[in-house]
Amino acid sequence: AQSVTQLGSHVSVSEGALVLLRCNYSSSVPPYLFWYVQYPNQGLQLLLKYTSAATLVKGINGFEAEFKKSETSFHLTKPSAHMSDAAEYFCAVSGRRNTPLVFGKGTRLSVIA
Amino acid sequence: SAVISQKPSRDICQRGTSLTIQCQVDSQVTMMFWYRQQPGQSLTLIATANQGSEATYESGFVIDKFPISRPNLTFSTLTVSNMSPEDSSIYLCSVESRDRFADTQYFGPGTRLTVL
Numbered sequence: 001a002q003s004v005t006q007l008g009s010h011v012s013v014s015e016g017a018l019v020l021l022r023c024n025y026s027s028s029v030p031p032y033l034f035w036y037v038q039y040p041n042q043g044l045q046l047l048l049k050y051t052s053a054a055t056l057v058k059g060i061n062g063f064e065a066e067f068k069k070s071e072t073s074f075h076l077t078k079p080s081a082h083m084s085d086a087a088e089y090f091c092a093v094s095g096r097r098n099t100p101l102v103f104g105k106g107t108r109l110s111v112i113a
Numbered sequence: 114s115a116v117i118s119q120k121p122s123r124d125i126c127q128r129g130t131s132l133t134i135q136c137q138v139d140s141q142v143t144m145m146f147w148y149r150q151q152p153g154q155s156l157t158l159i160a161t162a163n164q165g166s167e168a169t170y171e172s173g174f175v176i177d178k179f180p181i182s183r184p185n186l187t188f189s190t191l192t193v194s195n196m197s198p199e200d201s202s203i204y205l206c207s208v209e210s211r212d213r214f215a216d217t218q219y220f221g222p223g224t225r226l227t228v229l
Contacts, residue, residue, distance in 0.1 A: 032216065043205065043222040044156075051216075090155060097216050098144040098209055103156045 002027045002093045006104035014112050019063075019078040021107045023091035026072065031093045033074045034101065035065055038088045047089075050074060061085070086111045115140055115210035117221035125227045126196055133192045134224045136206035141186035143209075146218070147179075150203040159204075162189050196228045 007022040025031055033050040048059025055067045065076045074091060088108050092101040116139040126132050136145065144163055148156040160168040160181055168181040182190045193200050203223040209216050 034218070036220075041225075044220040046217060046219065049217055092218075094218070100146045100148075100158045100161060101156075101207075101218055102158075105155045 002031065002095055002102045004091050004093050004102055004104035006089075006091050006107050008107055009105065010108045010110065012110040012112060013081045015083055016080050019076070019081045019085065019109065021076040021089050021091075021109065023065075023074045023076065023104060024072050025074060025091070025093045027093055027095055029095040031095060033065075033067060034092045034094075035059065035063070035074075035076050036090045036092060038090065038106075040087070044090065047076070081109075081111045083111050083113065085109060114217070115142065115208050115219045117206060117208060117219060119204075119206060119221040119224050121224060122222065123225040123227075125229065127229055128197055130196055131192055131194045132196065132226060133190050134204050134206075134226075136189045136191070136221055138187045138208050140210065143186070145183065145189045146207045147181065147189075147191045148205045148207065148220075150205065150223070152201065156205065159191070193226065196226075198228045201226055201228045 003026045005024045035047040036044040037047050038044050047063050048057045050057050050067045058064045063078045088106050090106045091104040094101050118137045120135045147159040150156050158171050159174045160170045162168045162181050162183040164183045164186050180192045203225050205223045207218045207220045209218050
C-alpha cells in the first residue's frame with residue numbers, strides 16, 4: 001500500500017525566494033513519485049516524476065525534486081519563486097504500472113510581491 | 114504523452130437528476146481512472162475502468178451511484194446518479210501513458226459539477 005504526506009497545507013514565499021514543498025511517502029514496493037500542479041479552475045499538470053533512474057529530477061518551470069530513499073522524501077524545490085507559481089501542488093505515489101495514484105492533501109503556494 | 118478531453122467541462126444540475134461525463138483519449142490505453150476532487154480537497158479515486166470488464170470501485174463508492182462504462186480502449190463514461198449537493202465536485206479521468214522513460218498518469222481537464 002502507498003500513502004503520501006505533504007507537510008504544510010499552505011506555504012507563502014516572497015517573489016525571488018526559494019520554494020520548498022515537502023512530501024514524504026510510504027510504499028511497500030519501489031515507488032513511482034510525481035508532483036502535479038493545479039492552477040485555479042484548471043486541471044492537473046505534471047511537473048515532474050521519479051522513475052527509479054536519477055534521484056534528482058528536473059521538471060518544468062524550473063522545479064526539481066530529489067528522491068531520498070533513506071528519508072522516504074520527495075521534496076519539491078525551485079530556487080527563485082515567481083508570481084506565476086502561485087497554485088496548488090500535489091505529491092502523488094504509485095507502486096507499479098496501471099495502478100492509480102495516491103495523492104497527498106496538497107499544498108497551496110502563495111507568492112508575495 | 115496522452116491528450117485527454119472531457120465533456121461537459123462544467124454543469125449545474127438539480128438534485129435527484131443524473132449526469133454522464135465523457136472521457137476521450139487520443140490513444141489506446143489499458144486502464145482509465147476516475148477521480149473526484151471535492152471543493153478545496155485533494156483527489157480521491159472513485160474507480161478503475163478496464164476495457165471489457167466491470168469497473169473496480171474504491172471503498173465508499175458504489176456502482177449504483179457511479180456507474181461506469183468502458184466500451185473501447187479510448188473512451189469511458191462516468192455517471193453521477195441521483196445527485197445531491199454533496200456530489201458537487203470536480204470529476205477527473207486519467208490514463209497511464211508510457212513516456213520515454215517511464216509510465217506517467219495524465220489527467221483530463223476535469224468536469225466541474227455543481228448540484229443545487
